[in-house]
Amino acid sequence: MEGFFQRYLSLYRPLISKLNELLSDHGLSYSLWQVIFYLNNNGPSTLVEIANYYNVEKPTITRRVHRLEEMQIIKPIPSEDRREKIIQLTDLGKEIYRTCRIKITDLENHVMEGITKEEQLAAYHIFPKLQENIRADNERE
Amino acid sequence: MEGFFQRYLSLYRPLISKLNELLSDHGLSYSLWQVIFYLNNNGPSTLVEIANYYNVEKPTITRRVHRLEEMQIIKPIPSEDRREKIIQLTDLGKEIYRTCRIKITDLENHVMEGITKEEQLAAYHIFPKLQENIRADNERE
DNA sequence: GAAAATTAGTTACCTAGGGTAATAGTTAAC
DNA sequence: GTTAACTATTACCCTAGGTAACTAATTTTC
Numbered sequence: 312m313e314g315f316f317q318r319y320l321s322l323y324r325p326l327i328s329k330l331n332e333l334l335s336d337h338g339l340s341y342s343l344w345q346v347i348f349y350l351n352n353n354g355p356s357t358l359v360e361i362a363n364y365y366n367v368e369k370p371t372i373t374r375r376v377h378r379l380e381e382m383q384i385i386k387p388i389p390s391e392d393r394r395e396k397i398i399q400l401t402d403l404g405k406e407i408y409r410t411c412r413i414k415i416t417d418l419e420n421h422v423m424e425g426i427t428k429e430e431q432l433a434a435y436h437i438f439p440k441l442q443e444n445i446r447a448d449n450e451r452e
Numbered sequence: 453m454e455g456f457f458q459r460y461l462s463l464y465r466p467l468i469s470k471l472n473e474l475l476s477d478h479g480l481s482y483s484l485w486q487v488i489f490y491l492n493n494n495g496p497s498t499l500v501e502i503a504n505y506y507n508v509e510k511p512t513i514t515r516r517v518h519r520l521e522e523m524q525i526i527k528p529i530p531s532e533d534r535r536e537k538i539i540q541l542t543d544l545g546k547e548i549y550r551t552c553r554i555k556i557t558d559l560e561n562h563v564m565e566g567i568t569k570e571e572q573l574a575a576y577h578i579f580p581k582l583q584e585n586i587r588a589d590n591e592r593e
Numbered sequence: 594g595a596a597a598a599t600t601a602g603t604t605a606c607c608t609a610g611g612g613t614a615a616t617a618g619t620t621a622a623c
Numbered sequence: 624g625t626t627a628a629c630t631a632t633t634a635c636c637c638t639a640g641g642t643a644a645c646t647a648a649t650t651t652t653c
């Protein structure tokens with residue numbers, strides 16, 4: 312499958328630019344959206360949970376969380392364990408999630424025009440497998 | 453196709469890290485590799501050609517080219533038009549291309565393990581189409 | 594139950610990578 | 624021959640993330 316990475320990667324920049332543009336209407340970027348997305352799907356969470364999910368370091372999430380707090384999109388809630396900070400979406404945050412979710416899904420449908428359902432599903436299924444293969448390969452070291 | 457972008461994008465970081473790691477053996481990163489790759493496939497080229505191909509700005513390519521020149525991987529050749537700078541791979545550059553090409557193709561094959569040929573091809577074909585749809589959508593503005 | 598180890602989050606500093614605007618030099622257009 | 628357009632470069636800025644060191648809180652260990 313020579314050239315697969317080349318094709319995969321050349322889509323990245325146009326796509327992430329498009330998403331960032333879409334999200335900038337709400338003062339967001341894709342990296343901030345990831346946190347909102349996680350909180351919407353998983354409910355109140357700690358920073359470590361989010362960092363683990365996205366395979367990024369803790370300071371990265373600290374930064375994202377601070378920005379979202381300033382924007383009143385998320386807020387901390389009390390925790391038993393006083394080391395950790397549990398955050399959840401505010402009402403504003405939930406509203407923004409819904410609005411952006413619709414826009415992103417619209418975009419997803421739009422860029423899929425002219426592509427058969429079979430191809431879409433094949434690609435959809437392939438990503439986690441590739442990720443798992445890379446993860447397993449990293450493990451092996 | 454809700455969730456497609458999410459899946460596509462979560463593969464990016466692991467993959468680009470893996471490639472950068474692989475290329476770091478030769479003092480390279482994926483962004484530098486792109487220039488080598490282009491020169492290998494297209495022969496001597498100007499910076500503008502490369503910038504257009506990868507949809508990045510000219511200063512981005514200026515920087516990459518300077519680094520590759522320092523590493524003696526590429527060299528300028530005389531041009532009729534004295535505004536432009538034509539660069540090509542050196543012998544060392546061609547050698548590095550071959551070595552890395554093999555390693556990258558090996559990695560491509562390896563991360564494809566357990567994925568059917570049909571799925572691979574479907575994904576392979578879908579990327580340019582998605583890119584074209586995004587491009588067309590941007591055009592429309 | 595006190596000391597040591599671990600954990601969550603933060604801060605400070607650094608790096609990669611790319612964009613914008615302005616500029617010099619060169620060529621094309623008229 | 625003057626103006627416009629083009630190539631490459633420079634300077635400056637932004638986004639995004641990583642590493643190392645640190646604080647505070649909690650577990651583990653003995």
